[in-house]
Amino acid sequence: MEWIDGLGLFGAFLSAITFVPQVYKAWQTKSTGDLSVWMIFILLANVSTWLVYGIVKDDFAIILANSIILSLSLLLLYFKMTFKRNL
Amino acid sequence: MEWIDGLGLFGAFLSAITFVPQVYKAWQTKSTGDLSVWMIFILLANVSTWLVYGIVKDDFAIILANSIILSLSLLLLYFKMTFKRNL
Numbered sequence: 001m002e003w004i005d006g007l008g009l010f011g012a013f014l015s016a017i018t019f020v021p022q023v024y025k026a027w028q029t030k031s032t033g034d035l036s037v038w039m040i041f042i043l044l045a046n047v048s049t050w051l052v053y054g055i056v057k058d059d060f061a062i063i064l065a066n067s068i069i070l071s072l073s074l075l076l077l078y079f080k081m082t083f084k085r086n087l
Numbered sequence: 088m089e090w091i092d093g094l095g096l097f098g099a100f101l102s103a104i105t106f107v108p109q110v111y112k113a114w115q116t117k118s119t120g121d122l123s124v125w126m127i128f129i130l131l132a133n134v135s136t137w138l139v140y141g142i143v144k145d146d147f148a149i150i151l152a153n154s155i156i157l158s159l160s161l162l163l164l165y166f167k168m169t170f171k172r173n174l
Contacts, residue, residue, distance in 0.1 A: 004143050011140055014133035021125035034121035038108035046101035053098055056091050 012065035019072040026079040037080055043073045099152035106130075106159040113166040124167055130160045 026032050047066045054062030113119050134153045141149030 004140065007136060007140050007143070011133065011136040014129060014136055018126060018129045018133050021123040021129065025123040025126075026121070029121065031121050034113070034116065034118050036108040036112040039105060039112075042101060042105045042108065046098065046105050049094060049098040049101055053091065053094050056094075 009061050012061040016065040016068040019069060019076065023072050023075050023079070026076065026083065030083045032076075032080045032083045035076065035080055037077075040073055040077045040080060044070070044077070047073060096148050099148040103152040103155040106156060106163065110159050110162050110166070113163060113170065117170045119163075119167045119170045122163065122167055124164075127160055127164045127167060131157070131164070134160060 022035075026035070047069045050062055051066040051070060054060075054066060109122075113122070134156045137149055138153040138157060141147075141153060
């Protein structure tokens with residue numbers, strides 16, 4: 001494996017965990033008023049596109065990272081819809 | 088250009104604009120209390136990594152998308168640090 005492929009995997013790992021602290025914070029505070037629902041919608045479209053791209057290109061790192069982000073963004077959307085405090 | 092490359096460009100476009108509504112909302116409300124600063128930190132590390140990856144791979148779509156996301160996440164970090172209401 002070239003070092004640049006390692007960097008790509010590291011980037012995919014960082015991408016995958018980007019929304020973990022946001023989901024955790026929303027869950028802890030039960031407050032999502034400052035989160036933009038449009039960010040979440042575009043994020044869903046964004047990761048769905050990359051997921052298809054990864055599947056067609058048969059790129060495991062892209063598939064894995066975007067599956068994780070898709071799950072986290074669906075959770076964020078659920079929290080955004082559920083926690084009505086501070087809307 | 089293959090259709091899959093077009094899909095990649097579309098994904099890069101969606102990635103680039105993902106944080107536009109969040110930056111706009113933070114600017115409008117002057118409130119960023121529900122935003123996780125750790126999400127922003129990981130996002131900065133994430134897009135910096137992809138930026139290096141794009142530069143080494145000489146991939147214009149990756150460079151452009153991540154330059155935009157880097158600018159937006161720096162703005163988000165600035166707003167997070169500046170708008171102390173609802174921390």
